[in-house]
Amino acid sequence: MKITMIGVGYVGLVTGTCLAEIGHQVVCLNTDKKKSARLQKGKVHIYEPGLDKLVQKNLKAGRLRFTTDYAAAIRDSLIVFIAVGTPSRPDGQAELKYVFQAAESISQHMIDYKVIVNKSTVPVGTGEKVKEIIQRKYSGRFDVVSCPEFLREGSAVTDFLRPDRVVIGANNKKSANLVLDVFKPIRTKKLVTNLKSAELIKYASNAFLATKISFINEISNICDLVGADVEEVAYGMGLDKRIGTSFLKAGVGYGGSCFPKDVSALEQIAGFNGYDFKLLKAVIRVNNNQRSVVVKKAKKLLGSLRGKRIGVLGLAFKNNTDDIRESAAIDVIRLLQKEGARVTAYDPVASKRAKEVLRRVKLAGSAYQACQDAELVVIATEWQEFQKLDWRKVKNLMRVPQVVDGRNILDQNTMRKLGFHYLSIGR
């Protein structure tokens, strides 16, 4: 099928490339000519394991193309995906201007029937607004479908090709069947719902996962008070199939481009509809507080942080990505700096992006360099590289061997045997 993908960010680029991989003819549209030209040469601007090779393979096979030419791309496609950003506005609502701009651009080039598929995460009712925008310029037939994306950065390619489910929100059979055809080669449960349910499924899923994280973080804080081990508690809980072990990892709290904004947006959507979503308000409060738990632990080891040299391992919001949006690591660094600490940080791939938002932070070229002469090391992102460090070597490099493990990635007994003062979350 002929498909246009609007947006070449983490979702658009992965989705467009994977749709080409499963056999479709895909044109990826964006507004930046230079970026488009680089992508057309197979140069990928984001870090996502396996993506660059897949882009290059599908370019070569002639199934994938990058352009800024809206007119030709829209004219030639039956299916037009919108995968642009929907960041948080200062009041917590989802910023929809990029979605509406995309709809406006589509409307200018519509000449026949198309299905507009919204992959961006949007509040309930956005699909209808997209329809209204297109109808202002185009009076022919077309459909708007919601197909929310559930991929995780760091494993996005696999998540797209082997998802737990595909959700298709459509208000008629014709458009639902066309989108079902798009995903035909993907073997998984395909759920067809109405447009609004699909829009809400995405928010409800992310809000539920965020709730699980805040819940286990609350349990970890109780563990600290009573001397229990949150890892044991989470495992014991998770063995119950009704609960499950995933997303029960205590730490510095969730971050990234989705959970914080989607949880806030759902809380706002509820508010606009006259409903007070108390649980989500608490989830957000708990998450924000979790950043300071790490700082409190740092103070427990160091006393005042003023003038103290702290090495922070990790800048990305999670491992296997260079995305630093709403990263807990960045928040922790800012809190440490507020207390007067001097921070040197390291991340395997996210330093370049972090440099643009951080002030007064030295960026190290390796984890060992970040730990050199430090009085404390804080682990802020769960990169495997940090698990695999030679911690004996790290101990010798540090001025004082002290670690706050904000992600519970190290074995506490081993660390203590090595001679570290080691604190982690809820154990």
Ligand SMILES: NC(=O)c1ccc[n+]([C@@H]2O[C@H](COP(=O)([O-])OP(=O)(O)OC[C@H]3O[C@@H](n4cnc5c(N)ncnc54)[C@H](O)[C@@H]3O)[C@@H](O)[C@H]2O)c1
């Ligand atoms: N990143 C994730 O892990 C993830 C997972 C699931 C869903 N989502 C949702 O998918 C959507 C996209 O997220 P993302 O992380 O890919 O965002 P992103 O910021 O990485 O990418 C958005 C892209 O859209 C482009 N864009 C904006 N307006 C455009 C226009 N009019 N025409 C062409 N391109 C335009 C931007 O230049 C950018 O490249 C969001 O709604 C997000 O909530 C993201």
